[in-house]
Amino acid sequence: MKEAAQQPETALIDIAWAGRKVGIEYQWIGRDRATAPLIVFLHEGLGSVTMWRDFPQRLCEAAACQGLVYSRPGYGRSTPRTAEDAWDLDFMHRQAHEVLPALLAALGIDAAVQRPWLLGHSDGGSITLLYAARYPQHIAGAVVLAPHILVEELSVSSIEKTRTAYLETDLRQRLARHHDDPDSAFWGWNNIWLRPDFKHWSIQDEIGSIGCPLLAVQGLDDEYGTLEQIHGIARRVPQTELLELTACGHSPHRDQPEQLITAIAAFIQRQGDKP
Numbered sequence: 001m002k003e004a005a006q007q008p009e010t011a012l013i014d015i016a017w018a019g020r021k022v023g024i025e026y027q028w029i030g031r032d033r034a035t036a037p038l039i040v041f042l043h044e045g046l047g048s049v050t051m052w053r054d055f056p057q058r059l060c061e062a063a064a065c066q067g068l069v070y071s072r073p074g075y076g077r078s079t080p081r082t083a084e085d086a087w088d089l090d091f092m093h094r095q096a097h098e099v100l101p102a103l104l105a106a107l108g109i110d111a112a113v114q115r116p117w118l119l120g121h122s123d124g125g126s127i128t129l130l131y132a133a134r135y136p137q138h139i140a141g142a143v144v145l146a147p148h149i150l151v152e153e154l155s156v157s158s159i160e161k162t163r164t165a166y167l168e169t170d171l172r173q174r175l176a177r178h179h180d181d182p183d184s185a186f187w188g189w190n191n192i193w194l195r196p197d198f199k200h201w202s203i204q205d206e207i208g209s210i211g212c213p214l215l216a217v218q219g220l221d222d223e224y225g226t227l228e229q230i231h232g233i234a235r236r237v238p239q240t241e242l243l244e245l246t247a248c249g250h251s252p253h254r255d256q257p258e259q260l261i262t263a264i265a266a267f268i269q270r271q272g273d274k275p
Contacts, residue, residue, distance in 0.1 A: 008027050008028065008029060008057075009027070010025050010026065010027045010049050010050075010076075010077060011025070011026060011027070012024065012025055012026075012077065012078075013026060013103070013106050013107065014106070015099070015102040015103055015106050016102065017073065017098060017099055017102055018073075018085075021079075022073050022078070022079045023077075023078055023079045024070055024071065024072075024073070024078050024079075024099075024103055024106075025048070025049055025070060025071040025075075025076045025077035025078045026049070026068060026069065026070040026071075026103070026107070027049050027056075027067075027068070027069045027070070028066070028067070028068060029056055029057055029060045029066065029067030029068070029069065030060045030061070030065065030066045030067055031066060033060075033064065033065065033066050034066075036064055036065050036066050037063075037065045037066070037116075037117055037140060037268065037272070038065065038066045038067070038068060038109070038114060038116040038117065039056075039059070039060060039063070039065050039066070039067050039068070039116065039117045039118075039119050039268075040067075040068045040069075040070075040100075040104075040116045040117065040118050040119070041056050041067060041068065041069040041070075041119050041120075041124075042070075042072075042100075042118060042119065042120035042121070042124030042125070042127050042128055043069075043071065043072070043075070043120075043121060043123075043124050044121045044122035044123055044124055044250075044251070045122055045123040045189040045193070046175065046185060046186065046189055047071075047075065047121065047122075047124065047178075048071040048075045048076030048077075048178045048179055048185070049069045049070065049071050049076050049077075050076065050177075050178045051178045052069055052253070053254075055253040055254075055257060055261075056069050058257070058261055059119075059261050059264060059265065062261050062262070062264075062265040063261075063264065063265040063268050063269070065117070065268065068107070068109075068116070070103060072095055072099060073099065074181075074184045074185055074188045075179055075184075075185045076178060076179055076180070076185075077180050080180065080181035080184035080185075081181075081184045081188050085188075086188075086191065086192075087188050087189075087191070087192040088192070089192070089195075089197065089198060089201055091188075091192055092123060092126050092127050092130060092203075093130055095127045095130075096127045096128075096130035096131040096134065097130065097131070097134055100127070100131055101135070101138075104116070111135065111138035111139070112137060112138055115137075115138060115139060115140040116138075116139065116140060117139070117140050117141050117142065117143070117268065118131060118132065118139060118141075118142045118143070119142070119143040119144075119145070119264070120142070120143075120144050120145070120147065121144075121145040121146060121251070121253065122145070122146050122147065122148065122224065122250065123148065123189070125144035125145055125146060125147025125148070126144075126147050126148045126149065126203060128142050128143075128144050128147070129142070129144060129147060129149070129203060129206075129207050129210065129233070130203060130206065130207075132207075132210045132212055132214070133203075133206050133207050133208075133209045133210050136209065136210070136211045136212065139212050140212065140213075140271070141212045141213035141214065141215075141267075141268065141271050142210075142212055142213070142214050142215070143214075143215045143216075143217065143264055143267065144214070144215070144216050144217065144230075144233070145217045145218075145251075145252050145253060145260075146217070146218050146219065146222055146224065146225060146229070146250050146251070146252065147216065147229060147230070147233070148224075148225060148229060149202065149203050149204050149207065149229055149232050149233060150201070150202040150203075150204055150228075150229070150232070151193075151198060151199050151200070151201050151202070152225055152226060152228070152229075154223070154224065154225060154226060155193070155224050155225055156193070156194065156199065158223050158224050159190060159193045159194060159224070160194065162190065163190050163194065166186055166190070172186070204232060204236065207233060207236050207237060208236045208237065210237045211239075213239060213241075213267070213271045214233070214237055214239060214240045214241070215240075215241045215242075215243060215263070215264065215267045216230040216233045216234065216240050216241070216242055216243070217230070217242075217243040217244075217245065217252050217260065217263075218230045218243075218244060218245070218252070219244075219245045219246075219247075219248025219249050219250065219251075219252055219255060219256070220244055220245065220246050220247075220248060221247065221248055221249045222248070222249055222250045223249055223250055224250045225250070227244065230242055230244075241267065243260075243263055245259060245260070
């Protein structure tokens, strides 16, 4: 049996955001590959650095890339939300347009020169799309796993079930393994997604300006979204390549890691081979 790769240590760095100093948990992978492409990993709505497990390391090794994994404010070891800090309808836009650029700058990454790849899962996929649309000269390419470009009834129904699980099962205890403040992570995400006016949230009109290579991935058994999410991306971003995975739910990197790693590594390699 293959032994699981040991995850690198995480560190904290401060950025100025929302009028205060915010600590961001991050982790470097493959920093010895100094001239290799950089992949920045953006986690799901309840994710963190550690919830990726060993997927970033495995992908970076297969694709011969560097990796940067981080926990957004409110998640992991990053600064939790304050008691009065309720996320608004633009919470993903603010992550894409404010937090991520501030983090890259704090870490000394000039995105206009180094042009990272972004790989985002679920909410992180939506944030990736928003960054790619706003900063076309600051990104080499993007991979989105089970992204959201609009709110579907299936998503709302599943998130309502997750709220019940958080209140009535051991979900809170399990999330506490990955978040210093699991209530900060859970309620920030759950409350905004279940706000009645969030049902009208959509980024469909914003993503048409994406010009970078884009791979959009979704499992055929995704309990949080239908294939319209990635098909809608492809209609608006013509260069999109689609990957639909069988026997796969909302987390392709957990349900079909081998197939996903092979596909992403090949996708990145093809872009590097183009003149």
